Amino acid sequence: MNGADLLCDTLLANDVDVCFANPGTSEMHFVAALDRKPQMRCVLGLFEGVVSGAADGYARMAKKPAATLLHLGPGLGNALANLHNAKRARTPMVNVVGDHARHHLQHDAPLTSDIESIARPMSHWVRRIGSPEGVGEDAGEAIAQARRQPGQISTLILPADCAWTDLPEGTQARKVAPLAAALTDSDHVKTVARHMAAARKAGKRVVLFMGPQAIEGEAAQVAGRIAQATGVQLMTPTAFRRMQRGQGAVDIARLPYVVDLGTKALADCAELILVGVNAPVAFFAYPGKASEIAPASCEVRRLSRNDEDALHALQALAEALGVPAHGASVGAAPSIDLSAPSNGKLTSAAVNRLVLKALPEGAIVVDESVTSGREIAQLNMGAAPHDWLSTTGGAIGQGIPTAVGASVACPTRQVVSMQADGSGMYTCQGLWTQAREKLKVLTIVYANDTYAILHGEMQAVGTQEPGDNARRMLDLDQPSLNWSQLAQAMGVPSRRVDTVEAFVDALKAGLAENGPFLIEARI
Amino acid sequence: MNGADLLCDTLLANDVDVCFANPGTSEMHFVAALDRKPQMRCVLGLFEGVVSGAADGYARMAKKPAATLLHLGPGLGNALANLHNAKRARTPMVNVVGDHARHHLQHDAPLTSDIESIARPMSHWVRRIGSPEGVGEDAGEAIAQARRQPGQISTLILPADCAWTDLPEGTQARKVAPLAAALTDSDHVKTVARHMAAARKAGKRVVLFMGPQAIEGEAAQVAGRIAQATGVQLMTPTAFRRMQRGQGAVDIARLPYVVDLGTKALADCAELILVGVNAPVAFFAYPGKASEIAPASCEVRRLSRNDEDALHALQALAEALGVPAHGASVGAAPSIDLSAPSNGKLTSAAVNRLVLKALPEGAIVVDESVTSGREIAQLNMGAAPHDWLSTTGGAIGQGIPTAVGASVACPTRQVVSMQADGSGMYTCQGLWTQAREKLKVLTIVYANDTYAILHGEMQAVGTQEPGDNARRMLDLDQPSLNWSQLAQAMGVPSRRVDTVEAFVDALKAGLAENGPFLIEARI
Numbered sequence A, B: 001m002n003g004a005d006l007l008c009d010t011l012l013a014n015d016v017d018v019c020f021a022n023p024g025t026s027e028m029h030f031v032a033a034l035d036r037k038p039q040m041r042c043v044l045g046l047f048e049g050v051v052s053g054a055a056d057g058y059a060r061m062a063k064k065p066a067a068t069l070l071h072l073g074p075g076l077g078n079a080l081a082n083l084h085n086a087k088r089a090r091t092p093m094v095n096v097v098g099d100h101a102r103h104h105l106q107h108d109a110p111l112t113s114d115i116e117s118i119a120r121p122m123s124h125w126v127r128r129i130g131s132p133e134g135v136g137e138d139a140g141e142a143i144a145q146a147r148r149q150p151g152q153i154s155t156l157i158l159p160a161d162c163a164w165t166d167l168p169e170g171t172q173a174r175k176v177a178p179l180a181a182a183l184t185d186s187d188h189v190k191t192v193a194r195h196m197a198a199a200r201k202a203g204k205r206v207v208l209f210m211g212p213q214a215i216e217g218e219a220a221q222v223a224g225r226i227a228q229a230t231g232v233q234l235m236t237p238t239a240f241r242r243m244q245r246g247q248g249a250v251d252i253a254r255l256p257y258v259v260d261l262g263t264k265a266l267a268d269c270a271e272l273i274l275v276g277v278n279a280p281v282a283f284f285a286y287p288g289k290a291s292e293i294a295p296a297s298c299e300v301r302r303l304s305r306n307d308e309d310a311l312h313a314l315q316a317l318a319e320a321l322g323v324p325a326h327g328a329s330v331g332a333a334p335s336i337d338l339s340a341p342s343n344g345k346l347t348s349a350a351v352n353r354l355v356l357k358a359l360p361e362g363a364i365v366v367d368e369s370v371t372s373g374r375e376i377a378q379l380n381m382g383a384a385p386h387d388w389l390s391t392t393g394g395a396i397g398q399g400i401p402t403a404v405g406a407s408v409a410c411p412t413r414q415v416v417s418m419q420a421d422g423s424g425m426y427t428c429q430g431l432w433t434q435a436r437e438k439l440k441v442l443t444i445v446y447a448n449d450t451y452a453i454l455h456g457e458m459q460a461v462g463t464q465e466p467g468d469n470a471r472r473m474l475d476l477d478q479p480s481l482n483w484s485q486l487a488q489a490m491g492v493p494s495r496r497v498d499t500v501e502a503f504v505d506a507l508k509a510g511l512a513e514n515g516p517f518l519i520e521a522r523i
Helices: A003-013 A025-035 A048-062 A072-089 A102-107 A115-122 A132-147 A160-164 A186-201 A217-230 A259-265 A310-320 A348-358 A376-382 A399-409 A421-427 A430-436 A452-460 A468-474 A483-489 A500-512 B003-013 B025-035 B048-062 B072-089 B102-107 B115-122 B132-147 B160-164 B186-201 B217-230 B259-265 B310-320 B348-358 B376-382 B399-409 B421-427 B430-436 B452-460 B468-474 B483-489 B500-512
Strands: A018-021 A041-044 A066-071 A093-099 A125-128 A153-159 A205-210 A233-236 A243-245 A269-275 A299-304 A363-368 A386-390 A415-420 A441-447 A494-497 A517-522 B018-021 B041-044 B067-071 B093-099 B125-128 B153-159 B205-210 B233-236 B243-245 B269-275 B299-304 B363-368 B386-390 B415-420 B441-447 B494-497 B517-522
Touching: A003 A025, A003 A132, A003 A153, A003 A160, A018 A025, A018 A048, A018 A399, A025 A066, A025 A093, A025 A160, A025 B452, A025 B468, A041 A399, A041 A430, A041 B468, A048 A066, A048 A072, A048 A093, A048 A386, A048 A399, A048 A421, A048 A430, A066 A072, A072 A093, A072 A115, A072 A153, A072 B072, A072 B115, A093 A115, A093 A132, A093 A160, A102 A160, A115 A125, A115 A153, A115 B072, A115 B115, A125 A132, A132 A153, A132 A160, A153 A160, A186 A205, A186 A217, A186 A269, A186 A299, A186 A310, A205 A217, A217 A233, A217 A243, A217 A310, A269 A310, A299 A310, A348 A376, A348 A441, A348 A500, A363 A376, A363 A399, A376 A386, A399 A415, A399 A421, A399 A430, A399 A441, A415 A421, A421 A441, A430 A441, A441 A483, A441 A500, A452 A468, A452 B025, A468 B025, A468 B041, A483 A494, A483 A517, A483 B483, A494 A500, A500 A517, B003 B025, B003 B132, B003 B153, B003 B160, B018 B025, B018 B048, B018 B399, B025 B067, B025 B093, B025 B160, B041 B399, B041 B430, B048 B067, B048 B072, B048 B093, B048 B386, B048 B399, B048 B421, B048 B430, B067 B072, B072 B093, B072 B115, B072 B153, B093 B115, B093 B132, B093 B160, B102 B160, B115 B125, B115 B153, B125 B132, B132 B153, B132 B160, B153 B160, B186 B205, B186 B217, B186 B269, B186 B299, B186 B310, B205 B217, B217 B233, B217 B243, B217 B310, B269 B310, B299 B310, B348 B376, B348 B441, B348 B500, B363 B376, B363 B399, B399 B415, B399 B421, B399 B430, B399 B441, B415 B421, B421 B441, B430 B441, B441 B483, B441 B500, B452 B468, B483 B494, B483 B517, B494 B500, B500 B517
Parallel strands: A018 A041, A018 A066, A066 A093, A093 A153, A125 A153, A205 A233, A205 A269, A269 A299, A363 A386, A363 A415, A415 A441, A441 A517, A494 A517, B018 B041, B018 B067, B067 B093, B093 B153, B125 B153, B205 B233, B205 B269, B269 B299, B363 B386, B363 B415, B415 B441, B441 B517, B494 B517
Antiparallel strands: A243 A386, B243 B386
């Protein structure tokens, strides 16, 4: 057994049994170790942005970390954008980044770089393995840190010689104890509850602003009961990790992306109660506009810190508010009209409605629809029950890889990947992994040949009619991309459609496929 | 005039008139400023690895920096791998990375990250613009630093409010004075010359090991004269920025990538003289193998530091050695057989020979052929005179973007991009920019459906027969990529061929095209 074997065994002993990978020479001993462990599922990405994005999607659905395998500083660099998104999602992840052997570093070989510096901005925890004997302890700590609530990015740097050196006979991997989440102080909860009750009694608008843990599963149910009993409203940031949506789900509003709409959504809010999340801020600053979304008159109170157990905090809040433990957690099912025209020119509005209407129960919707799908948030409560995963850190190119990972975690569920074209091009290589792994992912590309969001921003800075240089940087036309061909080039069957009729047909075909399919929706 | 205008004007005043870009919201005021300056050529990349790789290729050929425009930490992250390659090439480059407005940073909005930390490992110089008034000075310094010999990566962080704030009337861009390169001490040169002469007199093998500046243009000619007059040999590292090759060029040997071959190439070298480069080291460490490539018995002497003027150092060396100032710099043209079979199954050997034989004079060969094209180094002196650009930092995905930049710099010259398939997938989006800009780039993809280099490395670690997990990480088959379709999806005409006859036809068609073309060579 060498260091690489011990690393592999430690991952497996702690239930980390999927490795999204793009290895290189310095990781070859780790690859050989993985090769000796068929119980580890290795999934190749043809670019590291696919690797990190897939690990994100996987953990969102599996509720446990995957490992990634990355090749030195540049490989980690390629993974950074989706690590940034995963860090913002608070997704648990264990990155293994190979580096040169310890004695080789001093020679500044071409692939040498300062891996720690590259890793830190997009990791919660970084460690360089110092010796072959230390591999087990370091790997265990990386896993424990990744699992720390509400989820962390661990990055472990593995020098090649620490992987290739043989260890004493009898060396064994150990299972690490989970780090318990902190619990919110009960007196503090009571104080918050008193303020909330007083505000509600005075007829004021109170909003529970909820983080990643609070909007999922049991926590969302408790929040729903609180809302039902007290009339407080539930909201989450624009960018969130995972939410249950559709008929019967607790309706948690998503804060709109556009600053003015966000401000409007909270305009008359008197008390904003933070549950494992920070107060809402604008994605970007604009001249003359505030960064904070809540009005200055709004009292912002924190129920629980981001590292505290959100379910516990919400349960304690419910109790303090006297909310019945088994009351209803949702109101009447909202009546949402998902009807769309049955023919004619395809539009993003038609795509959104047709997809949501056709969504099979238990689907996983990966949403990188950017401008084209903004109304999904208002419509998807009318669909069959499903999970909804959003882009979290604002780094585009998350959709296709996240769909890969979600499908690896839940192979029997239909993944529907709602993908803007400009963003999709960032990590289009992920389509190949969908084909390789035969993943049941239906990708819908909103093909409008432009970074539509940036045209809006150009207008916001006062440029009504962009000139040649601006258009050359904001539009994807000349030439227009052929997504259907792109998918087929990577082994994913596809159709290119521009009418409602053809889209409906393609949607039927795509959902019937027992593997990946892509629809290029020309809108 | 606002800060963004001043930045744009400062770039133009200093002859930086090409900007490879992928902007986002925080850069919108800079986009608006670029839009007001039609003399700035803006080239969009659909992924930032294309942007940084293109800026590298551009500067290698134009001998001046391009600007890049990148969107916050994740955009910079996506650019890192090719920035790493450019840094190792010592390519001059000015990166402009947009960031949130200064007052917005404290709110930790979703796209906030520690940009300095991400930038430093792959930059020689990093600065955050502190105020709108400071934009001009900071931009000037960034350009001066980029131009510092032998070339540096400058990264300038531009907070959105420093871009959008209006400046006092009369604010003007200034031209910055170049930073002069240091000159090698003449006594030191004489000492090195004495050692070299003595070694040669004793019949010993002496190798001039030459860095990026030394192998180009006039410096290469001087080195050639020294070699001709004294019998010393000329060599450069495996990874180099730009070399003139083909008939009539000074023959500078490329150190082989494979450690054992490199060691063999320097086995009997008694004196290794470093000219603006470090002593050769293995790309990777291997158990039981030395990191240094030169034998322990070899005397390693430094003629000039990496930041010293290599041309000046070589001229001084020639003078000290008494080499005639106008002597011949090359020996007899080497006789190299580029003949290939005229039919049958296509092989990488046939591709290499057929391409080199058909190479038009003045072509620019961008070489990311990895394993398939290793013999190009031995063959290309038999081709017509051309420039040869290599992957420098070992980060794959450099070829397609570098070809973009080289062609933007030299639009009338034929660029031939020799591209391994696995590496090409990293930045395949660059094909779209080739179509958008109608660049005369002929891409040859060596389609072998595998990371062939890693199979060799697996054998080196003792795995003769890779198992399922290893094969799943080292092979690109199941499904096989269709590069021809991929190219067409991005607007690049293409052919997919697997016989010599079809390849010869496709080569003719590709070279006749007045724009991009791709040949998928199934080997």
